[in-house]
Every structure is written in C-alpha cells, then in structure tokens.
Amino acid sequence: MSDSPDASPETQTSPETKAGPPSPTAAGATARSALASPAAPLLARAAQLHKAGDLPAAVQTYRQAIVVDPGFAEAHNNLGAALRAWGKRNEAIVAYQEALALAPDYALAHANLGGALAESGETEAALDHLAAGYLLAPDRPQMGRRLVNVLRRSTPASVTPRVHEALAALVEDPAVEPQSLEPCIVALLNADPRIRGVLDALAAGQPPTVAEAGPPVYAAIAESELPALLAEAVLTDSRLEMLFAILRAAWLEALLEDHPELLPDRALLVALGLQLETVEWSWLESPAEQQRLAGLAERLRDPAARRDGPDAPGAASLALLVYALYRPLDPFYEDAELHALADPAAGPEGLLLYRHLVEPAERERFAAAIPGATPIRDRTSQSVRAMYEVNAYPRWRRLARRPGRRVDLLMPELLPDLRRVSIPFDQRRVRILVAGCGTGRHACMTAQRFAFSQVVAVDLSRRSLSYAAQRARDLELRNLHFLQGDILELGGLGEEFDIIECSGVLHHLASPEQGWRVLCGLLAPGGLMRIALYSDLARQGVEEARAVIREQGLTPTPDGIRAARAAIRALPEDSQARLLAESPDFFSLSGCRDLFFHVREDRFTVPRIAHALEALQLDFLGFELPSEGIRYNYRRRFPEDPEQRDLAKWATFEEENYLTFAAMYQFWCQAKG
Ligand SMILES: C[S@@+](CC[C@H](N)C(=O)[O-])C[C@H]1O[C@@H](n2cnc3c(N)ncnc32)[C@H](O)[C@@H]1O
Incomplete structure (x- = not known):
C-alpha cells in the first residue's frame, strides 16, 4: 500500500x-x-x-x-x-x-x-x-x-x-518504500550463478563448506543492492534466509575457534545484523549454536573484547558484530565507548549500534510520555495488550515520503470504481482517528497522505505506541499524536472524527461488533470509516498452522516461535498452512506471533460484514483491493455492478476465489446522514 x-x-x-x-x-x-x-x-x-x-x-x-x-x-x-x-x-x-x-x-x-x-x-x-x-x-x-x-x-x-x-x-x-524493491533485488541475487550454485547444493543436501562457498557468495552480495536493503526492509526469501542462517552458524564457530579468515567483511556482518534486529532474530538456531553463543557472551563480558578489531581499530569488534547476529546488545548498554560509536550518520555500523543501544532506551522514554486516554478493563483487551507488550507488531522501518492530498482527490484513487462520494466535512481541517494503530505504520501513512489532517492514534500497547512514536518522529510527522487506550472505552473521549480507520484490530476484540459500534459513536455525520477484518475463508491455512503448532506443544517464546517457523516450513508444499511461509509476517518473531499464536482471533464473512453495516447505519463504499486483477475479474464476473459495491455479489465472488481477501477485507464505509 x-x-x-x-x-x-x-x-x-x-x-x-x-x-x-x-x-x-x-x-x-x-x-x-x-x-x-x-x-x-x-x-x-x-x-x-x-x-x-x-x-x-x-x-x-x-x-x-x-x-x-x-x-x-x-x-x-x-x-x-x-x-x-x-x-x-x-x-x-x-x-x-x-x-x-x-x-x-x-x-x-x-x-x-x-x-x-x-x-x-x-x-x-x-x-x-x-x-x-x-x-x-x-x-x-x-x-x-x-x-x-x-x-x-x-x-x-x-x-x-x-x-x-x-x-x-x-x-x-x-x-x-524500500520493501517494494525487495522482490526484484532478491530475484537478481538468486539468479546470480555464484548464489544459485550454493542454493542448489543446499537444496540437494550437500552444503559446501564456508571456506568454499563464502568468498563467491560474499562477492555476489557486495555487488548487489542487498546490503543497503537489509537495513531498511524485511528479507522475505526463505532460501536466502536459510543460506544466511547456515553462514551465521559457521561464522560463530569460526570466531570461537580462532579462524577469523573465515568471516566475511564487516559490511556484510553489519547488514545482516541490521536485518536480524528488524526481524527480532527469528532465524532458527541449533542447540550447538546456542551453546557457542553463551561462550561468546562470556567472552564479551570483557570490554576489551568488544572493540578494536585488528582490522578496524577503534570500531566494534568482529565478536560483537557476530553477537549482534543473535541477540540485542543491551547487556553492553553501560559501555560508554560503544555508545560513542552509536551514530546513524556515521554509516551502517553506527546505525547498527544506534538501533541496539540508543533506540530501545528512547522507546522507553516515548512509552512513558504517551498519555493514557482510557482505562483498560476488559479481560480480552488486557490479554491482547499483554501479548503486544511483548511482541509489538508490525516491524517496519521506512515509509515512502509522500505529499498529502485532499480527501476528495484521494478517495477516487483508493476506490476507483466509486462514482461519487460526498465529503460533508471541512477538508482543510480533517480530524482522523486511527484505532488500534499498533507500531504506527498505517497511522503514519494516514497522517502523511491526508492533507490538512490532525490524526489521533490509539492502541492498548505502550510498547507498540513507542515504536510508532519513534517512526513518526523519524518521518517528521507533526500532525500525529498517540494515546494509550481501549477502543471499548473511547466513547468517553468526547471527540468526534471525520475519518476513522481501524485496520486489523476489531477481530481481536471479544465482540468486534461492540467495538465497531463504539467507533461509530465517534464518527461525525457523513464521516468516513476504513475497516480491515480477517476473512474466514482466506484464513483456513492459519487454522491448520495453529493446529500443527499446538500438536507440537510450541509456545510463543522466541525459541518456540523459531521452532514454529521450522514446523510450518516442513509441511508439504501444497498445504494451505505451508503457503503462510511466504507471507511477510512469517519473517519476524512478532509477525509470527500475530499470525500463529494470537490470544484472540475472530473472523468475518461478507454476510457478517453486511449485517454489521446495516445494524450500524453505515453505507458500504467499496473494497480497497491489493491488485488490479481482482477488480478486473470482479468486473467481468458482475458487469451489472460497475461500482463494485454489491456485497451479496462479493460474497459469491469470494466463494469462487477464496483467497481474494488474503490481505483482509479492507473497505470504506460512510455514516448515513
Ligand atoms: C494486528 S495489530 C494491527 C496494527 C495496525 N492497525 C496495523 O495495521 O499495522 C492489532 C493492534 O490492535 C490493538 N488492539 C487490539 N484490541 C484493541 C482495543 N480493544 N483497543 C485498542 N487497540 C486494540 C493491538 O494492541 C495491536 O497493536
């Protein structure tokens, strides 16, 4: 998007x-x-x-x-x-x-x-x-x-x-947005004979040694745009992830056995370190690796071991960079000399140290400063909050900077088939609520794309809100303000909004319709609402995956989530659950927690949405669709519905194409009157 x-x-x-x-x-x-x-x-x-x-x-x-x-x-x-x-x-x-x-x-x-x-x-x-x-x-x-x-x-x-x-x-x-470049950069790398040869050998169960495979792989990566991308986007290619995970294990071993010649150059270690911080070290670790990691942690207790690599005097040591491939560097938070190196303007190494040593403390300060808007009394809200306090979701780094557009110019872009939408509110002062903003990706996009807007973003989880506030600061968004609160309690806010967005949230409430009703109470007459909800049909694979994970007794700890990823990857290629290993959420710990271990997940059907809209006095304006292909196919199937607003027809269309709403039902509606 x-x-x-x-x-x-x-x-x-x-x-x-x-x-x-x-x-x-x-x-x-x-x-x-x-x-x-x-x-x-x-x-x-x-x-x-x-x-x-x-x-x-x-x-x-x-x-x-x-x-x-x-x-x-x-x-x-x-x-x-x-x-x-x-x-x-x-x-x-x-x-x-x-x-x-x-x-x-x-x-x-x-x-x-x-x-x-x-x-x-x-x-x-x-x-x-x-x-x-x-x-x-x-x-x-x-x-x-x-x-x-x-x-x-x-x-x-x-x-x-x-x-x-x-x-x-x-x-x-x-x-x-760097994530949009990832498929192309990864495809080019995968097609490079130096990488393809190693990947083919791995697939055939004949992994080459790091001494053989390393140099050509490092050269191919250094010539590609991957190192820069790894700092800003999530790598969503399983084969490359597995290759890097094998190399990482080999580097750890080489380091501990004093074979520094087997390590790659610092630039690759740093690029992968930035990637692993973003995905929260989601890659599988063997017991032997974890044992070695404990040895490395022990070695790094000595401050001298953290700096002054012989190849780069004054910089972080190779040992520290390898450690950052596995864990946050927070045990070394007190190390003033490392702090002095933590400067994003100093290049990728400075950025890595900054993300490890400066940003977490900054998020704590943001978290403490975000005002609490409502109590959180509902039991489901409490357990949902507890989950996101551990795994703030989604992980993201950078959005494309875009100039804002007026609502009447933006809506036809979002809903190209809608003939007309009335905008009864003042477009020079648009009041927007983002309910359940999580880590703020959507809220930042909204604050950026609606010109003349003032956006209030609310979430249960302070950890998520602090991440959001940090990204909003990076994007220099001054029209976006964060509050902690429960949607169920927002009725007491005493404010009215022209636009309310609630994406991927209501299905986590004990009663989604009840939360939706509270939001309707905050919507100005004729106000617009953008809702995104899970589709029951499209999420059958998640149900299967959850069953597999339950059978294996896996729990949502970091190791449990890593094991769950391996379990899903081991499923037959054609199973619905296996398809999820291709989804972007699969690649970070928080994404996987959200996907496979949620404490509360409800799902919708088109008739259930239609029923709720009716009960809430909302007019359906249309779906935002992830591809033009869906719009085109619907038009061919139902030429008699040129505005694509007939929910009964959409129900039929989804039954015939059950993955249509794999990226949720994302739609706009409008308060009647
Ligand atoms: C799956 S995340 C989606 C985040 C964001 N909307 C997005 O699209 O990236 C769901 C978020 O909804 C929040 N949430 C769930 N129930 C809520 C409630 N009752 N009140 C406020 N926020 C809630 C959670 O804390 C979590 O951050």
Whole structure:
C-alpha cells in the first residue's frame, strides 16, 4: 500500500502555458527549448485537445506540429502519449523512440517509453528506460514511482547497469518504500550463478563448506543492492534466509575457534545484523549454536573484547558484530565507548549500534510520555495488550515520503470504481482517528497522505505506541499524536472524527461488533470509516498452522516461535498452512506471533460484514483491493455492478476465489446522514 499504480503517460507541458521553457536539468527536458520551435503554437493546441480527451484530433495536431518541425522532441513524446491513451501502443512506442532519438536525455520520454514497453510485456527494456528516466530526473517523484511500480512486479534474472544504478539510488530514496524493491533485488541475487550454485547444493543436501562457498557468495552480495536493503526492509526469501542462517552458524564457530579468515567483511556482518534486529532474530538456531553463543557472551563480558578489531581499530569488534547476529546488545548498554560509536550518520555500523543501544532506551522514554486516554478493563483487551507488550507488531522501518492530498482527490484513487462520494466535512481541517494503530505504520501513512489532517492514534500497547512514536518522529510527522487506550472505552473521549480507520484490530476484540459500534459513536455525520477484518475463508491455512503448532506443544517464546517457523516450513508444499511461509509476517518473531499464536482471533464473512453495516447505519463504499486483477475479474464476473459495491455479489465472488481477501477485507464505509 505504498506506491499506488501510476501508469498514466505524461505529456510535456505546453510551452504557452508555462512561464518559461522547462529546465533541462530538473525535468530532463530536451536540449532545445520547446519555445524555440516554430511548431510551439501547434503543440499547445494539440495539448488542449489532448487534455479535453479528443484524442484523434490531438494526434492529428501533434502530427502537424511534427511536419512543421520534425526535430521537435516534445511533439513526438506527446504524440506517443496521445496514441497510448487511444490504445495504439505500438505506434506510441515508435513516437517515444523518435523523441529519444532527437533528445537522448529526455527523461519524460524515457519514462513514457518504459511504461508502454511494460504494458507490452517487454519488462527488461521497460525497466531500462524507466531507470533512465529516474536517473535523469530523480527529484520528480513520478519517475521513481513509475519505475518502482514495474520493479515491484518483476523478478528479473538480470538487468542493465542502468537499472542497477537506479536500484542503488532507489534504496536510499526517501520517496520510495524500500520493501517494494525487495522482490526484484532478491530475484537478481538468486539468479546470480555464484548464489544459485550454493542454493542448489543446499537444496540437494550437500552444503559446501564456508571456506568454499563464502568468498563467491560474499562477492555476489557486495555487488548487489542487498546490503543497503537489509537495513531498511524485511528479507522475505526463505532460501536466502536459510543460506544466511547456515553462514551465521559457521561464522560463530569460526570466531570461537580462532579462524577469523573465515568471516566475511564487516559490511556484510553489519547488514545482516541490521536485518536480524528488524526481524527480532527469528532465524532458527541449533542447540550447538546456542551453546557457542553463551561462550561468546562470556567472552564479551570483557570490554576489551568488544572493540578494536585488528582490522578496524577503534570500531566494534568482529565478536560483537557476530553477537549482534543473535541477540540485542543491551547487556553492553553501560559501555560508554560503544555508545560513542552509536551514530546513524556515521554509516551502517553506527546505525547498527544506534538501533541496539540508543533506540530501545528512547522507546522507553516515548512509552512513558504517551498519555493514557482510557482505562483498560476488559479481560480480552488486557490479554491482547499483554501479548503486544511483548511482541509489538508490525516491524517496519521506512515509509515512502509522500505529499498529502485532499480527501476528495484521494478517495477516487483508493476506490476507483466509486462514482461519487460526498465529503460533508471541512477538508482543510480533517480530524482522523486511527484505532488500534499498533507500531504506527498505517497511522503514519494516514497522517502523511491526508492533507490538512490532525490524526489521533490509539492502541492498548505502550510498547507498540513507542515504536510508532519513534517512526513518526523519524518521518517528521507533526500532525500525529498517540494515546494509550481501549477502543471499548473511547466513547468517553468526547471527540468526534471525520475519518476513522481501524485496520486489523476489531477481530481481536471479544465482540468486534461492540467495538465497531463504539467507533461509530465517534464518527461525525457523513464521516468516513476504513475497516480491515480477517476473512474466514482466506484464513483456513492459519487454522491448520495453529493446529500443527499446538500438536507440537510450541509456545510463543522466541525459541518456540523459531521452532514454529521450522514446523510450518516442513509441511508439504501444497498445504494451505505451508503457503503462510511466504507471507511477510512469517519473517519476524512478532509477525509470527500475530499470525500463529494470537490470544484472540475472530473472523468475518461478507454476510457478517453486511449485517454489521446495516445494524450500524453505515453505507458500504467499496473494497480497497491489493491488485488490479481482482477488480478486473470482479468486473467481468458482475458487469451489472460497475461500482463494485454489491456485497451479496462479493460474497459469491469470494466463494469462487477464496483467497481474494488474503490481505483482509479492507473497505470504506460512510455514516448515513
Ligand atoms: C494486528 S495489530 C494491527 C496494527 C495496525 N492497525 C496495523 O495495521 O499495522 C492489532 C493492534 O490492535 C490493538 N488492539 C487490539 N484490541 C484493541 C482495543 N480493544 N483497543 C485498542 N487497540 C486494540 C493491538 O494492541 C495491536 O497493536
């Protein structure tokens, strides 16, 4: 839910409607000013027709402009855009290519050509042009977004150097959500013969020694964008995880047996250390490993063992970096010299120490400072809270920074089939409640994407709230405020909200409908509500997994959760429960706790939702769907429901496609009146 699809081609702004010619550096415009062209008036006329939707006339006029000035790159680009909108993709591609032949650094034409090629299924060429567009105009958010939208759906075996360069820049780009780059970066690494060879050997049960396998693997990783990604996103590839887990065990052994030559360079240790902190050390550990780890902890009791590695004087020791692959460094919290190294601005090593030594203490301060808004008296709320105080969920690091949009502009993006939504509240002062904000990912997204909003985010768990507050601080969100409280008690808050969002929360209440009713009492007349609930049909695999975990007597301790992951991975490939090993939640301890060990989980069906909406006097506005494919298939199945708002039809659709709502029923509704 980070980068919304954005396939629309762009045209160069008509020179007549701009104060001056587009800047070649900022927008990657053509070398020659559009204003200088004798065909500039024709371009402006064509652009007007194009904007008005008269595509045949626009195409004709762009062509006239090209006759007058054949070297006019903007006219070729805009012609391509009009042709593409008209459904003439192949002709559009030729027009964009003409534009680029005239102006090879024309960022917009690269991006447009990339978009058209992606639609034609020519992913490799598409990525290359989209990357060129992004590298030429990295400050135009659309360029990055267009590239990411294709990247996130592709798992290429190889890409051009330009795409590699763009990937490296995208991982660091604050406008991009790093998690969206993970599938592509991982696919490229998996296709590297140096990695593939080792993975194949592992799959065949013939693990190579670390001395053999290490150097080529380290080299492949160092050449990839993975190290930077590991600091900011969750690695969700089981085969790579298993490879790294085997290497980690070998490094621990090598360290304790004084074979430092078998260790990788510090950069890889640090990158994996950052990853393991994010996923809370969820990877399986053998008893022998845990025994060695105890030996390492003993060694690190001596402050001298924590610093001054011979290869990097003054820095953290290799022993400390290996320890950080297994456990938080909090036993060394008092070590002032280590603290002095904990500086995110000093690079990945400083960041690792910062996340271990500074952030946890900071979260405690945030937790203590968050106001308590309500008592927590309900027994289910108390046990749910206790669970999230141990396993705050979800683990996340960075969101794409986005400018806010007005509600009336944002809603059609979220619900593209909805014909009209009335917004009866003041859009310059939107009051939003996020109920059950957890670690704040959704709340931060909401505070960012709704312009002129003031957001209050409430949760039971202080630990989750402190994580949320830290991320909100990182994102410099000043319109987001956190409170601790129970949804069931929020009626006493005495406030009214224009928008209420409650995502993945109500099904954890003893009576979800009761909590939902409390929220309705806080919603202004005509206010909007976004709800997300588990689907009974889509969660059958979770039920199976929970049965397996119960049979094995596993409990939600870190070791119990690690063992549960191994148990799920050992299930037959085609079982419903085994599919969960691919879900992002599977990769962190808190995610797995939420998935397999929840203290309270209810599930919904479409009829139950319809019944609740009726009882709560809410109008159903539509589902937010995870893929365009679902929307398309529904439209084909039920063409008589163009707004996609008929819940009886959705019930049928889900029965026919039972994983439709695997990412929950996520929908908008509106208070009547
Ligand atoms: C699965 S997490 C979802 C977090 C967040 N909404 C998201 O989408 O990332 C569920 C959260 O709901 C909170 N929660 C559950 N019951 C609640 C209640 N009665 N009042 C307030 N928060 C509640 C939990 O503490 C937990 O943080």
